[in-house]
Amino acid sequence: MKMIEAQNLQIPKAGVKRVLTGMRTTGELHLGHYVGALKEWKRIQDEGRYDCFFLLADVQALTTHAEKPELLAKSVVSVVKDWLSVGLDPNDPNIHFVQQSMVPERYELSGLLMMIAKSAEVFRNPTLKSEIGSDKNPTMGFMAYPVDQVADICMVSPTPPRSGDEVLVPVGEDQIPHLEYSRVLARRFNHDYGDVFVPCSPLVGEVGRLVGTDGKEKMSKSMGNVINLSDSEVVVNDRVMKMFTDPNHKTVNDPGDTENNPVFIYLRAFDPNKDEVAELTEHYQRGGLGDVAVKRILAQRINEMLDPIRERRSQWEGRDLREIVVDGTEAARIVSRPVVEAVREKMHLGYPD
Ligand code: ATP
Ligand code: MG
Numbered sequence: 012m013k014m015i016e017a018q019n020l021q022i023p024k025a026g027v028k029r030v031l032t033g034m035r036t037t038g039e040l041h042l043g044h045y046v047g048a049l050k051e052w053k054r055i056q057d058e059g060r061y062d063c064f065f066l067l068a069d070v071q072a073l074t075t076h077a078e079k080p081e082l083l084a085k086s087v088v089s090v091v092k093d094w095l096s097v098g099l100d101p102n103d104p105n106i107h108f109v110q111q112s113m114v115p116e117r118y119e120l121s122g123l124l125m126m127i128a129k130s131a132e133v134f135r136n137p138t139l140k141s142e143i144g145s146d147k148n149p150t151m152g153f154m155a156y157p158v159d160q161v162a163d164i165c166m167v168s169p170t171p172p173r174s175g176d177e178v179l180v181p182v183g184e185d186q187i188p189h190l191e192y193s194r195v196l197a198r199r200f201n202h203d204y205g206d207v208f209v210p211c212s213p214l215v216g217e218v219g220r221l222v223g224t225d226g227k228e229k230m231s232k233s234m235g236n237v238i239n240l241s242d243s244e245v246v247v248n249d250r251v252m253k254m255f256t257d258p259n260h261k262t263v264n265d266p267g268d269t270e271n272n273p274v275f276i277y278l279r280a281f282d283p284n285k286d287e288v289a290e291l292t293e294h295y296q297r298g299g300l301g302d303v304a305v306k307r308i309l310a311q312r313i314n315e316m317l318d319p320i321r322e323r324r325s326q327w328e329g330r331d332l333r334e335i336v337v338d339g340t341e342a343a344r345i346v347s348r349p350v351v352e353a354v355r356e357k358m359h360l361g362y363p364d
Contacts, residue, residue, distance in 0.1 A: 026175025029346070030055055031167045031211070032182055033066025033111070036086035037076055040093040041237035042313070043221040043230035046280050047183030049097045051216040056098075061179060062105045064167050064343050065094065067336065070111045071160065074153040075142075091332050093240050096324035107339035111163065114340060116347040121162035123354055127199055128158045138188045161193040166347035168197070168208045178211040184219030185229070204357035207350065218280050226255035226273045241324065244314050251310040256302045263301040274305055282312040 032052065034044060055061055067090055072083045091108060095101075101108050111117065133139070136157050143149055152159075169176040180190055190213040197208035220229055223236025230237050238250050256274050260267035269275040269292045278288050291308065294300040355361060 027169035028061045028177045029167045030061040030063040030179045031164050032180050033068045035068045035072040036083050036090050037072045038086050038232050039239040041239050046218040046221050051181040053098050064107050064109050067110045074156045095327045096320045101335045107342040108335050109339045109343040110336050114343050116351045117162050117166050119351050120166050121159045133157050136188050138185050157189050160189050161196045164193045164211050165208050170207050170350050170353050172209040176209045178209050180211045181214040207353045222273050224254045247313050248310045251306050264298045266298040267295045269295050
């Protein structure tokens with residue numbers, strides 16, 4: 012009896028468990044978003060252990076698309092449809108679709124976190140650097156977005172933090188430097204002003220980075236190497252047939268590479284039949300299996316995966332999506348208000364006594 016009591020003492024109190032993650036509203040979502048993020052979001056939703064805030068990141072979209080605001084507004088709707096189509100369910104009381112621009116608390120938090128973020132540590136962020144590319148004159152909004160993103164994560168922090176509390180952030184691999192920085196800044200604030208934030212826990216899914224159909228390192232809208240979740244069967248077939256494969260596999264009988272071959276990378280990601288993948292891999296490596304034959308199978312498997320997604324999308328067609336976003340945004344504001352108040356108090360911001 013005593014032993015059970017002692018064991019119970021070691022079990023942490025349940026704690027508040029929240030998920031914060033999001034997507035930029037810059038257009039249709041693709042297979043990279045699916046395997047890198049959405050599949051994991053859906054799994055977490057279905058597990059039911061977390062209160063989930065999924066951010067429609069329209070402010071962050073402005074960091075690269077400020078000249079196309081109408082595209083961003085349209086994309087808020089298309090991203091909501093993409094999310095619904097993969098089975099995210101805003102009717103579940105734990106699931107909130109949050110429109111970033113409509114949460115005033117996040118701007119306040121972001122502005123205050125800017126005061127403790129050092130420029131050198133922000134600018135050396137490898138993801139930021141690779142995204143800047145050759146742009147010699149990025150906007151201040153772009154350069155500061157890693158801090159802005161910390162505000163998004165911190166705004167749902169259970170406050171004051173208690174043992175067992177958790178903010179889980181499921182993302183693709185490119186987000187890891189941002190999440191590490193979010194932990195640095197949260198800890199710095201807690202150290203300098205007193206505990207307000209729970210440093211977040213990153214979670215990368217099985218496929219942290221899906222290559223493009225052209226074999227480039229990342230499937231990405233801006234690179235035009237995507238297969239969208241909303242693509243029809245005909246479009247998927249066409250995109251798969253045009254995919255890059257092993258350039259040294261010139262004739263059917265040549266032995267081919269399957270490790271870095273995007274067609275096989277996709278088979279590993281999208282074909283649920285592992286025996287089939289093993290068999291195709293062995294045959295291709297040995298020689299005697301043509302690219303067109305493998306691509307036909309891959310296209311079929313992708314279409315089979317997309318079929319239920321297409322079906323769900325059609326069920327939501329014509330329904331009013333505004334209420335979903337309004338309700339989800341309000342849920343985020345409710346949890347972020349006490350966080351902002353705590354930050355203000357710790358930073359001695361307020362009318363004089
Ligand atoms: P794109 O490059 O197509 O414009 P993005 O990178 O701007 O997409 P984000 O909104 O920044 O899209 O990313 C949303 C989530 O999807 C992040 O967690 C990101 O890591 C993940 N993600 C995006 N593309 C891929 C990919 N090719 N492979 C794995 N994860 C990805
Ligand atoms: Mg990105």
